[in-house]
Amino acid sequence: MKKIGLLILLFAQLTLVTAQSNRSVYLFSYFKGNGEDGLHLAWSSDGLKWASLKNDSSFLKPTAGKDKLMRDPCVIRGADGLFHMVWTVSWSERTIGYASSKDLIHWSEQQNVPVMEHEPTAINCWAPEIFYDEASKQYMIYWATTIPGRFPKGDTASDKNHRIYYVTTKDFKTYSQAAVLYDQGFNVIDATIQMNGNQYVMFLKDETRYPPQKNLRTATSTTLTGGYSAPSKPITGNYWAEGPTVLKKGNQWIVYFDKYRDHKYGAVTSTDLVHWTEISDLLEMPKGIRHGTVVTITKQELDKLLKEK
Numbered sequence: 001m002k003k004i005g006l007l008i009l010l011f012a013q014l015t016l017v018t019a020q021s022n023r024s025v026y027l028f029s030y031f032k033g034n035g036e037d038g039l040h041l042a043w044s045s046d047g048l049k050w051a052s053l054k055n056d057s058s059f060l061k062p063t064a065g066k067d068k069l070m071r072d073p074c075v076i077r078g079a080d081g082l083f084h085m086v087w088t089v090s091w092s093e094r095t096i097g098y099a100s101s102k103d104l105i106h107w108s109e110q111q112n113v114p115v116m117e118h119e120p121t122a123i124n125c126w127a128p129e130i131f132y133d134e135a136s137k138q139y140m141i142y143w144a145t146t147i148p149g150r151f152p153k154g155d156t157a158s159d160k161n162h163r164i165y166y167v168t169t170k171d172f173k174t175y176s177q178a179a180v181l182y183d184q185g186f187n188v189i190d191a192t193i194q195m196n197g198n199q200y201v202m203f204l205k206d207e208t209r210y211p212p213q214k215n216l217r218t219a220t221s222t223t224l225t226g227g228y229s230a231p232s233k234p235i236t237g238n239y240w241a242e243g244p245t246v247l248k249k250g251n252q253w254i255v256y257f258d259k260y261r262d263h264k265y266g267a268v269t270s271t272d273l274v275h276w277t278e279i280s281d282l283l284e285m286p287k288g289i290r291h292g293t294v295v296t297i298t299k300q301e302l303d304k305l306l307k308e309k
Contacts, residue, residue: 023299030292035071052286054308064097064112065089072127086128096128142166144189203244214240243291
């Protein structure tokens with residue numbers, strides 16, 4: 001009986017250790033300055049207080065693109081268990097960067113993906129993000145590009161007519177040709193997409209210049225690659241906001257964003273995606289943090305990152 005009791009105790013301890021190692025924490029990928037030094041990471045257990053990792057030094061130096069920047073890094077966990085990352089390689093190139101990793105420490109060779117090379121007058125490819133679509137078993141990469149004269153002038157000059165474009169891929173080797181994902185007749189950048197039940201929710205920046213909007217809004221669709229609605233009312237306050245990223249905690253949505261004129265980060269929260277509450281004063285973020293994304297990782301994965309110096 002004593003042996004059985006001891007075995008039960010050992011099993012309980014092992015179960016506790018396993019549960020603790022698999023406990024979820026949150027990881028924030030971001031850049032600093034102009035993105036020249038590469039990928040920065042921070043972590044949080046509650047989604048409000050964030051601490052930088054590796055003394056806030058870079059985990060990955062950029063090599064893709066001519067300008068070799070790593071702005072707006074978006075990291076997701078793929079269906080294959082790998083972390084997949086895309087980023088802005090330049091202010092003015094027609095490509096985006098891509099790399100993958102098993103542990104967020106050791107990364108694959110960086111690719112310079114020519115998503116808009118077939119559009120010779122395209123000015124840029126900004127803030128790419130990735131979404132894995134369970135239904136089609138493929139990844140969608142989407143970003144903002146301006147093509148002068150492509151859309152009616154509207155509220156802005158013809159060389160500032162950003163729309164959201166996308167490509168799909170199953171292997172990050174071959175890609176579909178870029179197509180428009182979101183066009184509601186206004187200048188739009190910084191889109192990020194989340195699932196809400198059977199609905200796709202796009203969080204986006206209204207980049208309207210006259211009169212200036214510079215706020216975040218939402219749009220919805222029943223399909224991933226199109227059919228998104230007109231934008232909602234602004235979900236952010238009386239300040240300029242950009243670079244949204246979203247964390248879902250239970251029934252609570254938290255949208256983080258860069259208050260870029262104020263040189264600090266902000267956040268709003270909601271339980272219904274309609275009524276939003278400002279919680280910016282509750283945030284503690286690394287100094288100098290810029291546009292990035294949130295992904296959930298295990299405590300075991302975090303422990304490995306904490307050992308990096």
